[in-house]
Amino acid sequence: MSELVLSHFSYAQQAAVHSPWWDLFQRDLRSASAIFFVGYSLSDFEAAKYLTRNPATRSRVHFVTGEAPDPITVSRLADYGNHFPIGINGFAKECQRSRISQTIDDPASLRVLRQFDSNKDNKYVTAPTPIEIQSLFTLGHYETRRMVSTFPQPEYVLPRKSSIDEALRLIEMNRTLIVHSRVGNGKTIFVDCLCVELSVNGYECYYVRDHRAIPSEELEFARSRKKPVLIFDSFDSAYALSNELKQFPETSRLIVQMTTGNLEVRRSEVYEALPSPIGRADLNRIGKTDFRELENLLIHAGLPVSMLRARAKIDVELRDVILDLKAYPLCSGSPTSCAVKACGRAAFALCSPHAVPLENGPSDVAPGLRG
Secondary structure (H helix, E strand, C coil): CCCCCCCHHHHHHHCCCCCCCHHHHHHHHHHCCCEEEECCCCCCHHHHHHHHCCHHHHHHEEEECCCCCCHHHHHHHCCCCEEECCHHHHHHHHHHHCCCCCCCCCHHHCCCEEECCHHHHCCCCCCCCHHHHHHHHHHCCCCHHHHHHHCCCCCCCCCCHHHHHHHHHHHHHCCEEEEEECCCCCHHHHHHHHHHHHHHCCCEEEEECCCCCCCHHHHHHHHHCCCEEEEECCHHHHHCCHHHHCCCCCCCEEEEEEEHHHHHHCHHHHHHHCCCCEEEEECCCCCHHHHHHHHHHHHHCCCCCHHHHHCCCCCCCHHHHHHHHHHCCCCCCCHHHEEEEEECCEEEEEECCCCCCCCCCHHHCCHHHCC
């Protein structure tokens, strides 16, 4: 049934093949808060077919036609967007009466951009518990406020200070920083740590919510800041705004997260679309100091380190350590020796070291937990 052509919309949808100018038009469709077609009747398939690509744009597409359009045109336009039979003169009058978007002067008013505020998130006064650290490393339960309250000490996350220092140097020298690694090597947490240091250096960091069009007033707000940093979770989100980003002042910076494989495949697109010069921060390996701090952090949390030590003589990726921890039985023995506390979809095993013999002996257990 999906192959049957039943309507004008179906014809347009089947004709949606890639063309050289589609990338430019798609960027405009994704980033604009409203798209107006004046005097357009959808008889031109070259434009109509692109409106079928993303149904989410329908609410932002508006067609302005003459005051007495024919019924067929009205019926067709309903599939693609909103219809206003007011004519060109009527549209001009509406534009004159339109209220210009209110200027944003408070980051709390932002809807698509989200400010990273290290002062707001720095509320914890107690140190992270071993259970919180276990939850981070084995279940991926990460809390930004915990990181902010402990950074740059290796008490909750691995601070990766040498990589942070290198990233700060690259940001000072370049307009765009690509933070890349293979999946699971800690890009998200690293960028949060980097934001703490950037805030200290006078930058204002703003996360761009993925796959959301940024209103013009929010873009203007970001452009007006003294040293803004826009952070993207993916290259596609940054690519959709490439024209707007090139209009930002020289003092602005971009941070774009990518997987290493994606960067290798799309390298030419990256250098064409994003403001240059462009620097790259590779997170695929952890250094010797990071290795020691990670070992101490795991010991403090009561997590095993024997498998980590076995990797000491080779290049270590953080994701390999995480996979080792996920495979390690944190709790063994009889049910009476462990109390299991359910927490959502997770279950934490709270074990008594006196009753539960660990497989690798006391060297794998935090000193405070040894029996």
